[in-house]
Amino acid sequence: MTDPIVAMRGIRKEFPGVVALDDVDFHIERGEIHALMGENGAGKSTLIKILTGMYRADAGEIRLDGGIVEPRSVFHMQSLGLSTIYQEINLVPNMSVCQNIALAREKTGPLRKIDWREARDRAGRALARLGLDIDVDKPLNRFSTAEQQMVAIARALSFDCKAVVMDEPTSSLNEGEIAALFALIRSLREGGMTFLFVSHKLREVFELCDSVTVLRDGGLVGRRPVGELDQYSLVSMMIGRDASEVVRARRSAGVATGARKICSLEGVRGGMRVRGLTFDIAEGEILGLAGLLGSGRTETLRMLFGADRPDAGVIRVDGVEAHFAMPRDAIRRHFAFCPEDRKVEGIMPSMSVADNIAVTSIRELSWKGIVSLPRKLALAREYIGKLNIKASSPLQPIRNMSGGNQQKAILARWLATRPRLLLLDEPTRGIDVGAKAEILDLVRRLAADGMSVLMVSSEWEELIQTCDRILVYRDGTNVASLEGDAMTEDAVIAAIAGGH
Amino acid sequence: MRTLQKEAPGRRAPEMLRDYGAFIVLFLILAVNALATPNFFRLGTAWNMLLQSFPIIIMSLGMAMVVATGGIDISVGSVMAIGSIIFAKLSLDAGWGILAASLAALAVTFCVGLFNGLLVGKFGFQPIVVTLVTMMVGRGAAAVINDGKIVTFYDSNLVDFGLYQVFGVVPIHIVLIAVAVIAVYLLVKETVFGVYLQAVGDNLRAARLVGVNAFLVILVVYAVNAFLAGFAAIFETARLASADAINLGRLVEMDCVAAVAVGGTPMRGGQVRIVSTLAGALTMQAITTMVNMNNIPYAYSLVIKSVIIVVALSVQKEK
Numbered sequence: 109m110t111d112p113i114v115a116m117r118g119i120r121k122e123f124p125g126v127v128a129l130d131d132v133d134f135h136i137e138r139g140e141i142h143a144l145m146g147e148n149g150a151g152k153s154t155l156i157k158i159l160t161g162m163y164r165a166d167a168g169e170i171r172l173d174g175g176i177v178e179p180r181s182v183f184h185m186q187s188l189g190l191s192t193i194y195q196e197i198n199l200v201p202n203m204s205v206c207q208n209i210a211l212a213r214e215k216t217g218p219l220r221k222i223d224w225r226e227a228r229d230r231a232g233r234a235l236a237r238l239g240l241d242i243d244v245d246k247p248l249n250r251f252s253t254a255e256q257q258m259v260a261i262a263r264a265l266s267f268d269c270k271a272v273v274m275d276e277p278t279s280s281l282n283e284g285e286i287a288a289l290f291a292l293i294r295s296l297r298e299g300g301m302t303f304l305f306v307s308h309k310l311r312e313v314f315e316l317c318d319s320v321t322v323l324r325d326g327g328l329v330g331r332r333p334v335g336e337l338d339q340y341s342l343v344s345m346m347i348g349r350d351a352s353e354v355v356r357a358r359r360s361a362g363v364a365t366g367a368r369k370i371c372s373l374e375g376v377r378g379g380m381r382v383r384g385l386t387f388d389i390a391e392g393e394i395l396g397l398a399g400l401l402g403s404g405r406t407e408t409l410r411m412l413f414g415a416d417r418p419d420a421g422v423i424r425v426d427g428v429e430a431h432f433a434m435p436r437d438a439i440r441r442h443f444a445f446c447p448e449d450r451k452v453e454g455i456m457p458s459m460s461v462a463d464n465i466a467v468t469s470i471r472e473l474s475w476k477g478i479v480s481l482p483r484k485l486a487l488a489r490e491y492i493g494k495l496n497i498k499a500s501s502p503l504q505p506i507r508n509m510s511g512g513n514q515q516k517a518i519l520a521r522w523l524a525t526r527p528r529l530l531l532l533d534e535p536t537r538g539i540d541v542g543a544k545a546e547i548l549d550l551v552r553r554l555a556a557d558g559m560s561v562l563m564v565s566s567e568w569e570e571l572i573q574t575c576d577r578i579l580v581y582r583d584g585t586n587v588a589s590l591e592g593d594a595m596t597e598d599a600v601i602a603a604i605a606g607g608h
Numbered sequence: 609m610r611t612l613q614k615e616a617p618g619r620r621a622p623e624m625l626r627d628y629g630a631f632i633v634l635f636l637i638l639a640v641n642a643l644a645t646p647n648f649f650r651l652g653t654a655w656n657m658l659l660q661s662f663p664i665i666i667m668s669l670g671m672a673m674v675v676a677t678g679g680i681d682i683s684v685g686s687v688m689a690i691g692s693i694i695f696a697k698l699s700l701d702a703g704w705g706i707l708a709a710s711l712a713a714l715a716v717t718f719c720v721g722l723f724n725g726l727l728v729g730k731f732g733f734q735p736i737v738v739t740l741v742t743m744m745v746g747r748g749a750a751a752v753i754n755d756g757k758i759v760t761f762y763d764s765n766l767v768d769f770g771l772y773q774v775f776g777v778v779p780i781h782i783v784l785i786a787v788a789v790i791a792v793y794l795l796v797k798e799t800v801f802g803v804y805l806q807a808v809g810d811n812l813r814a815a816r817l818v819g820v821n822a823f824l825v826i827l828v829v830y831a832v833n834a835f836l837a838g839f840a841a842i843f844e845t846a847r848l849a850s851a852d853a854i855n856l857g858r859l860v861e862m863d864c865v866a867a868v869a870v871g872g873t874p875m876r877g878g879q880v881r882i883v884s885t886l887a888g889a890l891t892m893q894a895i896t897t898m899v900n901m902n903n904i905p906y907a908y909s910l911v912i913k914s915v916i917i918v919v920a921l922s923v924q925k926e927k
Contacts, residue, residue, distance in 0.1 A: 415817060436819040445817060453817055456810035458878040467807055468818050470800050477799045521818065 111174040113138045113271050113302045114159065114190070119168035121154050123508070126500065128154040132168075132328045134321055136271065141293060141303040143313045143334070146323035147346055147540040149498060149510040152306055155323065156275055159304075160192040161185040173270060189270035193260050193277055201249035206231040208248050209263045234266040235259070239288055252402055257281060261289070271302040278312060279538050282401050282566060290316050308540050309567075310339050324348055347542050367391045369427070370560055371412070371529055376421030382407045383584035385421070389529065394551065394561040396571035398600050399581030405564040406448055409531040412562070413445040414438040439468070444522035448533040448564075450511065454518045457507035461499045462488035464506045464517050469524045491520035496546060512543030519547065523554070530554070532563040536570060548574050568600045580604055629923040630871045630887035633916060637894045645901050653897070655779070659847055661893030662781045663688070663840035663860065668867040668889040669792045669882065670833030675868050676796070677829055678809040678877025679728060679735035683720070684837040684864060686746030688857030691717045691841035693750045696759040696851035699766075706766055714838045720746060721834025722827060729826030743861070750853035759851040770846040781843070785886075788836075793882040805829065809877025863892045866913065870920040891916065 112135040121129040129151045136142045146152045157163040159170065161179030170177055172188055179185050182192060199208045210227040231244045240258055248256055257277065264272055278286045293303055293316065305317055313320060314334060322329040322345040329345050337345075367390040376385045381404035389395050397405040410416040412423065414432025423430050425441055432438045435445070447453035456464055466473060466484045473483045488502040495516040499509060506514055515535065522530060532551070536544040551574060555561050565571050571578050572595045580588040580603035588603035590596075641648040667684050674681045691713040699709035720742060727738040772780045796802040807815040808822045816822055837857070845851050871888035872881050895916060899909035 413817075435817050436821065439819040447814075447817060453811075453813045456807050456814055456878065458810050458874075459806055463803060463806070467803060467815075467820075470803050474800050477801060479798055479800055479803065481798075 111171070112136055113173055114304070115171040116155070116159065117169045117171075119155065119158060119170075120166045121151075121158060121163060122166055127326050129158075129165075129323075130326045132323065132326075134328070135331075136302055136304055137319070139297060139300050139302055140318040141297055141305055141316055143317040143320040144304060144306045144323070145313065145320055145342065145346055146329075147512075147542045149325075149513070150323040150346070150540075151326040152323055153275070153510075154326075156192075156273060156304075156306060159185075160190060160273055186267055186269070189268065190273065191264035191267045191269040191271075192273040192275070193257075193264045194275050199248055199256065199260055199263070202247055204245050204247055205235075205242055205251075205259055206244035208259060209234055209244075209266060211263075213267075230266060231262070234262040237265065238262050238292055258285070258289075265296070269301075271304065273304045273306075275306045276308065276538055277305075278307060278309065286312070308538065308544070310342060310541065313342070314339070322346055343541055346540070367393065370425065372424045372427075373408075373412075374422045374424070376408075376411065376418045376423060377584075378411055378418035378420070379407050379416060381584045382411065382418070385584075385586055387579055387586055387589070389560050389562055391528075391560055392555050392558045393577065394555045394563060394575045396575035396578040397562065397564045397581060397586075398568055398571055398578050399604060401566070403581040404584040405581055406533055409445060409533050409562065409564060412438070412529075413443055413531055415445070439525065442526065442528040443531065444468075444525060444527035444529070445531040446515075446518050446522060446533060446535055448537065450514050450518065450538075455506050455514050458505055460503045461492070461497070461506050461509065461517055462502035465491050465502075465520045465524060468521045487524060491517075491524060495520050495523075495550065512539035515539055516543065516547065519550070527559060529560045529562065532561060534565055535563065536565065536567070544570075568597050571600075572596065626872065626923075628884075629920055630881075630884040630891065632923070633870065633920045634887045634891045634894065637891060637898065637916070641894070641898050645898055648898070648901065653901070657893055657897045658779065658781055660897070661890060662785065663844055663857075664863050664867060664892055665785050665886060665889040666788055666836050666840045667833070667860065668864045668871070668885050669788055670829075670836040671861075671864040672868045672871065672873050672880050672882060672885045673792065673796065673805060673829045674735070674833050675865075675873050675875060676805055676809045676877055676880035677826055678812070679826070679830070680865065680875070681724060681739045681830060681833050682736065682861040682865070683724065683739040683742035683746055684833065685857035685860040686743045686750065687717050687720050687834045687837040688841035688844065688860065689750035689853045690720065690746050690753075691838035692845045692851040692856050693753050693759065693853045695842050695845055696761060697753060699763065700759060700761045706763065706769070710842050713842060714835060717838025717841070718831050718835045721831035724834065725827035725830030728830060729823040747853070754851075754853060756854060758853075760849060761851075762849055766846045767849070770843065789882060789886055796880050796882055801825070801828070806878055806880065809879075811878070863889075866917050867892050870917055872920075888920070891920070 115135040117133050119129050119132045119134070132151065132155060134155060144152050144155065154163065158165045159179065161181045161184050164179070170179065172190060177188060185192070200211065203211070206224070206228050209231040214222045215226050228244055235242050235244065238258055238261060240262070242251065242255060242259070248259060251259070261277065277289065281289065297303065305313070307313060317334050319331065319333050320337070320342065321331045322342070324346060369388045370391050372388040373385045377383055381402060383404070385408060397408065399405050407416060411418050414435050414437045417433070430441065456467070462484055465488045469487065470479060470484070473480055473487060485502055491497070492499055492502060497513050497516045497520065499513065506517060509517070519535070535547055548570065551561055551563070563571065563575065575595070576591070578590045578595050578600065579586040580590065580600055582604055590599050590603070647653060671681060671684070694716055695709050695713040698704040698712055699706055704712070724738055724742055727733045728735050769780070774780060774783050796805065804815070804820045804825050807818070807820055808825050812822060841857065844856060867888035868885055869875065869888070870891055871885035873879060873885060892913065895913050896909060899906070899912065
């Protein structure tokens with residue numbers, strides 16, 4: 109048996125107050141697609157960051173291709189043949205696709221002038237391998253998140269690399285793009301390439317991976333061939349208890365017929381993407397929005413929240429026409445909005461969990477503008493408890509928490525305002541099964557208490573499990589409404605594709 | 609992740625350095641001077657240092673808030689010049705009382721700050737460019753008001769006020785510094801405004817989405833900062849018994865930004881440290897005093913300041 113391509117032994121990493129990894133062994137065999145699984149805070153990200161050179165381990169040994177290495181930086185590991193694609197796209201948005209792919213290893217000619225023709229050819233080839241037709245001269249930020257992700261993958265693969273680490277590469281891709289990516293990964297594996305794949309989506313692990321390592325609470329649970337596992341046993345390994353009752357979906361009880369309409373849209377158009385929306389949301393209803401990326405789902409939520417303004421059409425709240433010029437206007441009507449991108453639009457990273465939760469209701473927690481610290485902490489503790497947020501203290505900076513806990517804190521921030529309509533944009537993106545189930549469960553309970561929810565998700569299964577009704581978007585209009593047993597993935601796909 | 613059961617005894621050295629770095633640097637400078645500079649700790653020196661550091665301390669407090677929003681204000685030196693010249697002209701040429709002239713000067717500087725805040729907060733222009741414009745225009749306008757000439761005057765009331773001691777012992781400057789530091793500290797740490805201020809600096813888009821009126825926050829912060837510059841200008845005018853539109857407050861923005869940085873407030877915004885900013889401002893003045901008392905040429909003082917800023921930043925660097 110040959111040496112594993114990557115072998116890590118006895119890895120330990122401490123952060124102030126927290127042991128993130130404790131004596132973890134980990135290896136990847138040559139030519140396999142290996143999955144790294146675990147709940148948020150299990151230590152996956154830390155392990156990946158140690159392997160790829162972003163963090164340094166406090167103890168332990170790392171071997172790459174048989175030789176001991178001490179990862180110094182991401183660039184160092186790249187030069188040794190380990191390429192990484194992070195969940196958050198870390199390219200330069202204002203530079204062209206070609207510049208991004210060539211970045212930091214441009215070929216130069218006389219006078220150190222960059223050989224752009226060569227760079228452009230190489231970028232074109234790298235993208236062609238992925239089956240992408242992208243204008244390499246356009247700035248990266250002209251493209252959708254999914255396309256940018258594909259460019260990041262093209263860049264990683266264009267390195268002369270032995271193994272590729274992918275940290276949730278599919279979190280912003282649609283079904284078609286995921287299928288294309290998987291086909292590509294498989295074909296590269298046939299060519300002898302090795303992959304480390306981090307994902308929260310169980311289905312993807314079973315579909316793509318050969319073996320899996322599971323971490324829990326900073327320790328190693330085990331390494332298994334995927335063939336020996338099923339969904340339940342894998343989830344049980346991750347959460348450390350029997351998974352069957354956690355994973356099993358509980359369908360919402362449904363909306364009482366004749367429930368009041370709290371919000372309605374009529375012929376709403378706006379921006380580049382929304383081209384005519386007409387629908388109602390009833391009190392206590394969980395309404396799902398399904399559709400492809402760029403079909404106008406996010407824009408719908410932003411308009412309802414006053415973050416963008418519609419160009420035409422009418423939005424009514426309680427039957428009265430509403431004009432929201434800014435989020436504050438919508439908040440006054442008890443609307444709440446959890447944005448898609450936690451980092452960019454959600455958290456205030458250097459502020460504490462308590463401040464992040466209390467920021468929406470800080471006026472109510474104060475007297476003549478002076479904030480009551482005890483009341484602020486009480487509110488934070490209440491929601492930390494209610495939503496099972498794992499924080500060492502309410503005063504901990506939120507950026508040190510895992511994605512799932514950050515998402516819960518953002519949800520808590522809005523629940524503290526007692527919203528009537530909760531707008532959720534990809535509420536489970538990039539978070540683990542346990543936290544995902546908790547969040548969806550919470551949404552159902554809140555709806556049962558009378559709160560309305562408008563939810564966007566790219567995981568249709570999740571919408572089907574959670575929602576009372578699903579609206580399907582195509583090209584900026586809602587083309588179908590599915591209810592009850594009619595809510596199936598096939599029906600969603602058919603509606604998106606334009607059949608019936 | 610597991611939380612460690614035992615808290616480490618005491619806090620770790622790096623955290624101590626981060627939290628008290630500015631004080632350690634200040635203490636080191638004072639210690640060096642106690643040994644190397646004769647008469648550094650004489651009462652007269654301390655009094656002079658305090659008088660001279662007054663404007664930097666007052667203005668650093670405002671600058672710290674501006675920086676907390678993710679901005680910067682390099683126009684404060686010119687704002688001082690405007691405040692000073694208006695104050696001097698009104699009280700001397702127009703015969704206004706000191707109080708009326710002060711209030712007029714403060715009102716004008718406040719409005720200059722509103723202008724900065726409007727351009728940054730409403731139109732989204734970059735703070736450094738906006739305040740660069742104000743810096744140039746302001747210096748020019750101040751010079752035009754008196755044809756570039758220095759206004760010298762002697763007003764016994766004003767001088768008396770500058771030397772006033774509360775209860776006959778505590779110089780008015782100390783009282784004003786204490787009031788300003790405590791007020792700004794409470795504003796930033798204990799009020800709704802303080803939370804919004806940090807939210808705007810930490811993540812502007814998120815702040816808007818949670819309903820924070822970011823424009824108002826930015827407007828107020830720049831206006832208060834310019835107001836404090838005007839306030840400092842009046843005291844400087846009294847101390848120097850003259851208003852010099854060309855030279856008053858020249859490069860003071862450098863000392864203010866440096867004081868904020870040495871105080872450990874990150875330039876990216878979102879966090880603010882008021883008491884450490886005080887230590888940073890005192891550090892800047894202590895260096896100047898040290899250089900003057902040892903007859904070191906001005907050029908060297910710049911080098912020394914730069915070195916100390918870099919040292920202060922490196923001890924406070926977050927890992």
